[in-house]
Amino acid sequence: MRIIAVINQKGGVGKTTTTMNLSHALAQQGYRVLVIDLDPQANLTVGFGAMQKSQPGIADVLIDSLSADDAAIDVRPNLALIPAGDRLGEFEYLRGKGAQYGFLLQKSIRDYQGEKDYILIDCPPTSGILGMNALLAANEVIIPVAGDYFSLHGLSRQMLIFDYVESTLHRQTKKWLVMTRYNERRKLAREVRENVVHYFPNRVLQTSIRETVALAESPAYGKTIFDYRKKNRGADDYRHLADDIIGGRVTN
Template sequence: MERNLCPVVAIANQKGGVGKTTSAINLAQALALQDLKILLVDLDPQGNATQGVGIPLESIQASISDLIRDRNFQVEGAIYKGDGLDLIPATPLLSRVEREMASMTNSELRLSQRLQPLRSQYSLIVVDTPPTFGPLMNSALNAANQIIVPVDSSYFALMGIKELMAEVEEIQRGTNPTLSVLGYLLTLADPTNIANQTWETLLSNFGSVVFETKIRRSVKLKEAPAFGKTIFHHAPDSVGAQDYLGLAHEVMARLKIGDITSLVSNSRPALAVVKGAVNE
């Protein structure tokens, strides 16, 4: 990693509904609660990450669309500031921008270029990606140093991983040779045989690249976005908060960011931190 430039981590899996956005939001907030300065970038026209941290889509003046479309658009103008967690939002306009990208020069490198000056201002940049291969996904894979691959605990969970890795290899051969997988993350884990089988298969295929933390299926995690809150605001004592805090610790260790020696083992964040966050 270049000196003083923070890592960019994309949460990617073209399979829909595997917990990408849930992981992006709650990992970002968990890291912010560890005194790290985090930028969350929503790169999905669904805008789920944006809404999930409490920004209503109709209130948005500037978004990631402006940064991709207009090289002269001031990047700071699209950042929504929180307490430790900042956001560059997305709106449905981004799907039009994705179509326009076909006729823009170097369109799939623009995100990377636009994030570059921000990398000296944050401890980590987390990018939430859409559930489709295309210019936006490619932009995320070009901008990222590493990816986290959420894998849901279903029978078909592992089928798309090969295609995702083929895309990653293509990007490595082309524009981003050092792109790598930070970790595979089991999500929506429950006590079923299928979930156990998915876990075992992940371990046998990817070994220690699989995060030890499993994100358990929980009602609190499912309902939090409806309130525009991360799990740490909605239910700080829940298993969901515990799981994402555990993941944050593993991510910090793997990326060597933050103060690992003073990690808070308690899953309950200080209320003062919670109150000041972006969605309060």
């Protein structure tokens, strides 16, 4: 089972869009997928059209030890979702359980009985306790990078955080980078991609996700790009990205 956290402390880089559409692409290929909404904004839950009043979610798993099996709901064929849950915002402020606090998600995934090929985790744009839980639960990380200058700037900070956590805990996670909101006609976007490939050789997934309005529209209808416009280039890009992840296809 591959457990992949989609992380970048920078906001708006395409974490949720990537988690949602990549997980659906994998499910459509026949893989059994569980996706976890670990962001109090609950964008992923809303994007799948699965938001309901007072529904249990990962908040209850982390705070009240609800089992992940009881929190998961089927949202598409082969695809289950653990919604965020109303209280996820509180979790960031709870204190008092010491270091164990960072391992709660890892433990709940270990106890999870569902048989899955992939677990994807959508993270909030912070480097707090939720992101730490995701990092400690995952064995791989996807870092979406948007094609602008500040994204490049934020990336080195993000990588330093990973290095710090990994050296403190003596563990390694495989890191993949994916260019998102990519506009190939923009010189800056191409330069940012070249820089990222230069600094992180064999880490940048081959497919860049192009800026496409349908990708921004689909969540408003509670749909993934495959539900909304399966012939759109956004669907093509996420289908190809799924193949990159399955086969470890990178740019070198």
